[in-house]
Amino acid sequence: MAPIRTAIVGLSASAITSWASSAHLPYLLSARGRAKYTIVALCNSSVDAAKRAIATYKLAPETRAYGDPQALADDEDIDLVVCCTRVDVHHQTILPSVKAGKSVFVEWPLAQDVAHAQELVAAADASGSRSLVGLQGRVSPAVAQLRQLLHQRRIGKVLSSEVKAFGGSLDRQLLSSGLKYFTDLDVGGNIVTIGFGHCEIWGPATPPQSRSTDNCAYSHVLGDLTDVRARLQLQRPEVKLRDASTGQVTDWTRSDVPDLVIAIGVLTASDIAQEGATVLVSFRRGQPFLRSPGLVWTVNGEKGEIRLVAQGGPTLHSSTYTEPVTLEVHDFQSDTVEPVGWSWDEWQTELPINGRSIATLYDLFAEGKADGAVPSIEDALARHVQLEKLLQTWPRSR
Template sequence: MGHITAHQEHSSTAASPFHPSTKVPHLQSTDIIMAPIRVALIGLSASAKTSWASRAHLPYLLSPAGLAKFEIVALLNSSVAAAKSAIAEYNLPATTRAYGDPAALAADPDVDLVVCNTRVDKHAETIRPSLAAGKSVYSEWPLAQDAAHARDLAAVAAKSDARTVVGLQGRVAPLTVKVKALVQSGRIGKVLSSELRATGGSNDRDVLPPGLAYFTQREVGGNFYTIGVGHLFDLVQTVLGEADPVQGHFQLQRPLVHIAEPASEPGGPRPVIETLRSNVPDLVFFTGTLPESATTPTQKGATLHFRFRRGQTFPGDPAVVWTINGEKGEIRVLSPEVAALQVGSNEQPIVVEVHDFATDTVDRIPWAWDEPVAGLPMASRNVGLLYEAFAKGEGYPTFEDAVARHVQLDGLLASWEG
């Protein structure tokens, strides 16, 4: 767990595992040292204030709970100048060190945890040196542009015994925890089947902003399939278990994608800069068999059906309807406005309901975020829970988990000739 050290009675000195040079004299058995985990952020940009780093990571790290456990001590950007600009833009302490070279960051002995928020195909080159140096690394999902690169990063981490976290925050989301508990409680009896229907993954069917033009290039590794589908399919399998075997069916309905600037006024036209040909599917179907489990009662051969279409919903339709059909009842998860269940919804809450077949009644199941993340911006809440789990030393997905999901997603897409 690193940052927390309990000391035996009459101990004259003690060292924090994260900060070996920190010595504290004459501690009693009830004394606990809370040495903040020293964090270096990769990809916090002054020019991209709506980036995931600033929207999801920074609010937690600068919150009271975050400051109690973590300390931002360094930034790595494309250049030292860019890192210094971000330090100034976000009012980070003047002592925050600025790096433009991943190797230089890896050599900094006063960094414990490196957090990567760059474009997916830049993950490997920016975090590999720190992994090799034995530093802990939290990488956003996808871990890498494909399973081969993900395996390499996991192998480097294993060799240096580095602790790793991957940003599959849906695994720790209160929504996920609640639905999984409902299934495992036996309230609906054995799971007979499950079906998820989602629409979203981007704000438009065939338009992307300039900063996401690379979503049209499968080889980059960050796109509707790996991010939108990947997060949601991971969350479903966190609840119901790993589907095996799984078959996929893919279609690219709109191969031409317009790259457009934001409208100058609400509802106004968006100037199109260029039109690109995509090689990323925008309609995905998975059909699989759910596992029998001692903790999750499931009928042998229970079917999972998963469908995700990129773009807007039909007016009035929800973004996600997920049902889990059981012997005695059915669970329904309804997300009116967002397909990203791993993030949550700002406006219309995600609803969990249970239909009891015997009484023919429907109960709405309450769920919510608790402190210390309840007051954070929506995007930061489940990310904050990953940081909290890392600080405790348990309950978070690792690079090995990421490799398994990469292998599954890559394998399903391998036969598609889009």
């Protein structure tokens, strides 16, 4: 099969440590990636900006440069458009390509709100556009191993689960000046939608227009929650802004985004979960208690308990793995604890950690396993609906 002709939107020459360059590009330029994909175009804020990026990343000289999403969509020699821009321009950037029927890979969040996400889904339904979304925690190896333990009935049916997570930003009081938009709820990219959204534990009981309910790491493992109740709090509204190049605090801003989310719900009965099983998740922005892990996830069952500990935090699809991620099973009958190993596939180890789960999504998509195997924009819409309902309980006027 010929490689999928791919265009990237948002690969910037001035941001060589961006998510596009650190998580997407390594796979696409690897031997494995080149066998399945070929980069044929870039689209940036201008044609000149795209040309600079082509030169910076030493892409093929015939790579086409675009400065307009519609011009990109009109190029009939492009099969897949990858959108790695800031979330509040995802919609306007990718909509022309969706309407043109091209396949799209959109980073999470899909859009700044439910209304814009719905328009993208409607356009994809009309054009037949195939899609995948960067909710890649579901394909991370530690998560896959945990899910396997549950389906092997190592602890019997699930009775309850608890998640205690910290992160969303490196510091509880500071943000890089380039991430100031994290403090503006209307932009749509913040620690609730990105940080909590990537580690949220439930899938919708009846996802709207969705082909798959298991669209993020924890819901993929445990299943759907009902009767979800949440408490949101803004503990530190004044946020200092730090210059990324000097490390110095240069300004401050006032946030209207919650920095603490606590949610509780009941698992839908399933092959692995008992009816009425309770799930509790706590997500707080910034660092945990000194020298404590950034994520502790326990799953309590009839015969035992599983504990996943990630020292680096809750993003089980990316840089969390720069520090130890461990799995253990406590068997109640023998009262012993057994470590459970997990590993990356050999080909993944050749890639930077941030790009390994993204690479798995690309692999699955190239193999034609879009429906259900990878999260789609329909799945992303379901996640947006959940988060919007949660955020509607947040009183923004203070």
